[in-house]
Amino acid sequence: MAIKDLAQELNGLFASTEGKDSIMKNDGYKHGNLGNKNAVVVNPKTAVLTIRCTPSNKRDWVAAADGKPLPVWVTDTLNAAAVN
Numbered sequence: 001m002a003i004k005d006l007a008q009e010l011n012g013l014f015a016s017t018e019g020k021d022s023i024m025k026n027d028g029y030k031h032g033n034l035g036n037k038n039a040v041v042v043n044p045k046t047a048v049l050t051i052r053c054t055p056s057n058k059r060d061w062v063a064a065a066d067g068k069p070l071p072v073w074v075t076d077t078l079n080a081a082a083v084n
Helices: 003-014 020-024 055-065 070-083
Strands: none
Touching: 055 070
């Protein structure tokens, strides 16, 4: 089969009376890739706060957090200080 004949045959396979976009239609097939619905948030945290501290400061802050993750404790503490 010549390359020209093969090209015409492939064009015939992908040709559609509905237009070029019909090849991309889902036609009801559910692929299962729905994305991470848990990642959608109303107020995303996009800013980053980075600090350097001594190991003893960090140890004291972790102890003061009383079991909370340190970023949560720091955010709560800073928010409380900003309100007062």
